[in-house]
Amino acid sequence: MKYVISVKEQSIDAKIDTRFGRAQLFALYDSKSGECSWHPNTQNFQAAQGAGIQTAQNVVNLGAEAVISGHCGPKAYSVLRAAGVLIYAVEGNPTIKEAVQMIESGKIKAMEGADVEGHWV
Amino acid sequence: MKDTGSDSLKVVICSGKGGTGKTTLALSLAWTLGQAEEFSLPVRLLDCDVEEPNCHLFLRCNYENPTPVLAEKPVFDMQRCDGCGICASKCRYNAIAVVKGTPLVFNDLCHSCGVCGVVCPRGAITLKNTAIGEMLVDDSHRPFSFMFGRLNVGESQSPMVIGEMLKHTLTDGLNIIDGPPGTACNTVKAVAAADKVILVTEPTPFGANDLGLALDLCAQLHKPCGVIINRSDDNDQLIEDLAARYHVPVIGKIPFKREYARACSDGLILTQEFPELSAGVISSFSHLLSDSAIPVVRAEKVVVQGECRTQAASEISQKHDDDQELTILSGKGGTGKTSVAGAFISLAGSLVAADCDVDAANLRLLMNDRVLYSERACLGSEAVIDQNKCIKCGKCYEGCRFDAIDFDSQSNRYTVNDLNCEGCGLCLEVCPVKAIGEKRAETGSLMLSESARGRLVHAKLSAAAENSGKLVTMVRNLAFATLAEQNKEWLLVDGPPGTACPAIASVTGSDRVVLVTEPTIAAVHDLERIIKLVRHFGLKPEIIINKVDINPTYARKIKDLADTAGYKVLGEIPFDETVKEAIKAGVPIVDFNDGPASQALKNIWTKVKETRT
Numbered sequence: 001m002k003y004v005i006s007v008k009e010q011s012i013d014a015k016i017d018t019r020f021g022r023a024q025l026f027a028l029y030d031s032k033s034g035e036c037s038w039h040p041n042t043q044n045f046q047a048a049q050g051a052g053i054q055t056a057q058n059v060v061n062l063g064a065e066a067v068i069s070g071h072c073g074p075k076a077y078s079v080l081r082a083a084g085v086l087i088y089a090v091e092g093n094p095t096i097k098e099a100v101q102m103i104e105s106g107k108i109k110a111m112e113g114a115d116v117e118g119h120w121v
Numbered sequence: 122m123k124d125t126g127s128d129s130l131k132v133v134i135c136s137g138k139g140g141t142g143k144t145t146l147a148l149s150l151a152w153t154l155g156q157a158e159e160f161s162l163p164v165r166l167l168d169c170d171v172e173e174p175n176c177h178l179f180l181r182c183n184y185e186n187p188t189p190v191l192a193e194k195p196v197f198d199m200q201r202c203d204g205c206g207i208c209a210s211k212c213r214y215n216a217i218a219v220v221k222g223t224p225l226v227f228n229d230l231c232h233s234c235g236v237c238g239v240v241c242p243r244g245a246i247t248l249k250n251t252a253i254g255e256m257l258v259d260d261s262h263r264p265f266s267f268m269f270g271r272l273n274v275g276e277s278q279s280p281m282v283i284g285e286m287l288k289h290t291l292t293d294g295l296n297i298i299d300g301p302p303g304t305a306c307n308t309v310k311a312v313a314a315a316d317k318v319i320l321v322t323e324p325t326p327f328g329a330n331d332l333g334l335a336l337d338l339c340a341q342l343h344k345p346c347g348v349i350i351n352r353s354d355d356n357d358q359l360i361e362d363l364a365a366r367y368h369v370p371v372i373g374k375i376p377f378k379r380e381y382a383r384a385c386s387d388g389l390i391l392t393q394e395f396p397e398l399s400a401g402v403i404s405s406f407s408h409l410l411s412d413s414a415i416p417v418v419r420a421e422k423v424v425v426q427g428e429c430r431t432q433a434a435s436e437i438s439q440k441h442d443d444d445q446e447l448t449i450l451s452g453k454g455g456t457g458k459t460s461v462a463g464a465f466i467s468l469a470g471s472l473v474a475a476d477c478d479v480d481a482a483n484l485r486l487l488m489n490d491r492v493l494y495s496e497r498a499c500l501g502s503e504a505v506i507d508q509n510k511c512i513k514c515g516k517c518y519e520g521c522r523f524d525a526i527d528f529d530s531q532s533n534r535y536t537v538n539d540l541n542c543e544g545c546g547l548c549l550e551v552c553p554v555k556a557i558g559e560k561r562a563e564t565g566s567l568m569l570s571e572s573a574r575g576r577l578v579h580a581k582l583s584a585a586a587e588n589s590g591k592l593v594t595m596v597r598n599l600a601f602a603t604l605a606e607q608n609k610e611w612l613l614v615d616g617p618p619g620t621a622c623p624a625i626a627s628v629t630g631s632d633r634v635v636l637v638t639e640p641t642i643a644a645v646h647d648l649e650r651i652i653k654l655v656r657h658f659g660l661k662p663e664i665i666i667n668k669v670d671i672n673p674t675y676a677r678k679i680k681d682l683a684d685t686a687g688y689k690v691l692g693e694i695p696f697d698e699t700v701k702e703a704i705k706a707g708v709p710i711v712d713f714n715d716g717p718a719s720q721a722l723k724n725i726w727t728k729v730k731e732t733r734t
Contacts, residue, residue, distance in 0.1 A: 049590060050214060050215020054218065071659065
């Protein structure tokens with residue numbers, strides 16, 4: 001499975017950044033091959049509005065099959081779901097590998113809706 | 122824009138920030154002038170504070186079927202769309218995403234600029250009217266007719282709703298327009314239509330600070346104004362001096378009395394309840410007609426001391442896991458948010474503060490600070506027309522949805538009106554000879570200050586600037602960096618009023634939110650809106666009720682509201698006249714005396730500390 005993960009620094013031991021749209025860096029991690037690449041999110045980090053939407057679009061273009069972050073708002077959620085990407089919201093501060101392990105062992109289920117209440121909808 | 126009818130007059134009532142008595146004055150003027158014999162003209166009151174309309178609460182009007190205010194939003198013809206994604210890449214507002222060949226539109230982010238329709242190579246996008254707000258004219262109301270307008274919660278196009286409302290001004294009468302607070306694009310829209318502007322303020326350093334911003338805006342728009350001092354206590358030198366410096370007259374004063382505050386909290390019209398105030402209101406208005414003047418702007422130098430960092434603040438962000446970020450918000454302005462923030466800063470002893478009310482930052486007035494570092498914040502862009510390349514075809518003029526291209530028939534030149542330009546980029550796309558480029562628009566400045574009470578990050582938004590939400594994010598990022606550098610644990614954020622993008626930018630990712638409210642009809646109304654916002658971010662707001670004894674009925678309502686939803690009431694602050702003295706002295710109340718308000722705040726702070734998350 002190809003995961004895109006919002007992280008705080010460029011390291012395989014990096015902890016997850018709980019922000020999605022305004023995270024500064026994403027890791028693209030392939031749990032089959034163990035390969036990991038890094039993708040900065042500078043442009044969206046600085047966006048005046050709609051950061052989640054554009055970030056989600058970029059994440060889809062990276063080839064993500066699943067996203068791991070802390071929170072996912074309704075707009076980013078609808079973009080990711082439209083592309084069939086699974087979304088996992090993790091709590092605490094796990095590292096990339098810890099989070100992937102929790103997901104693959106079934107401890108965390110994919111989100112079935114934005115985890116924060118509808119943005120005015 | 123301007124009505125040429127000789128009997129028509131548009132008076133816009135503004136204040137640099139909310140809570141100074143704008144609505145109170147607008148209602149009193151409409152009530153009194155609507156029946157005054159010396160003014161035989163019909164009067165209409167327009168509530169153009171469309172993000173937080175309150176006038177209807179005072180008029181006890183509840184409108185069932187207002188007319189929708191429409192804005193054009195893109196609709197895709199999926200037979201034609203091939204999923205190329207050009208529309209998404211050209212949209213400056215990030216309102217379109219194209220994933221796996223399918224376009225998704227987010228109407229609440231769309232500014233109806235029309236770029237997507239212009240750039241689509243397959244003609245797959247048409248623009249269709251969608252409701253963004255509502256409005257209604259109530260002609261049956263007496264002694265003045267009333268116009269109500271409201272932006273739908275979550276929409277961003279308040280200038281568009283205001284623009285629609287302004288088409289319904291009386292052409293043969295007096296229009297009193299209750300404007301939005303602040304000096305951002307919505308205020309510009311209202312003030313631009315004014316014949317005269319009344320600026321309402323209060324005699325405190327906060328009031329003076331915000332009045333200065335409003336005067337700067339009126340100077341920029343060449344609008345004659347007069348100042349009214351609300352809650353006057355015969356010690357108004359600060360405001361009088363400021364008005365004199367701008368060569369603008371003080372046209373009236375409303376004295377400070379507890380029974381006036383009480384009447385307003387109950388949603389009563391001041392001059393209706395207290396007819397003795399009518400004469401003053403009439404004389405202020407005559408004074409406005411005869412003596413109002415366009416403000417003369419003073420030259421101001423920003424002195425920057427200390428070393429200047431070269432690193433952009435936006436690049437040095439990142440909050441640490443053990444940092445505790447406490448955000449103070451209020452929904453409505455003037456409820457005492459900054460006074461609470463000032464008290465917390467003093468009591469904490471060691472923290473970093475961030476003033477995210479970038480429209481009218483005034484936390485620094487309580488901190489006696491020294492600016493260490495300042496940078497210009499260029500966040501948006503504006504179009505510029507290269508006159509040497511322009512072939513005068515007028516396509517930009519026809520295409521612009523924001524009236525931002527001016528045509529001067531004498532010189533036969535098309536130019537960009539910077540105040541109206543939203544930077545959508547449509548003109549760049551439609552210009553056949555690529556004569557239009559872009560310049561970076563200065564949105565404001567970002568500053569780091571030092572004071573005896575700790576470091577403060579604050580900003581100043583340029584008048585009519587867009588992107589205030591982004592500037593808020595920059596303030597917070599610089600604050601996180603300062604927190605790490607200073608090795609402090611607490612970050613205290615004084616948030617902006619309202620529920621629009623700057624408020625959203627202040628709450629995102631915060632650890633806890635404290636809402637400061639007061640028991641008034643308007644504040645309770647706005648509290649419900651801000652709670653929606655806070656809950657959206659998965660946070661449970663904690664509530665402080667300021668001036669709790671002013672109106673027991675509404676105090677009870679706030680407590681019931683909190684109980685039902687399971688929100689904690691952190692504390693109640695009694696009405697205390699010395700708070701105003703402390704503000705005048707520029708000192709947090711907890712350092713000023715040990716009176717009832719001071720003690721209440723100390724108890725509240727103890728609770729905040731004990732319940733650190």
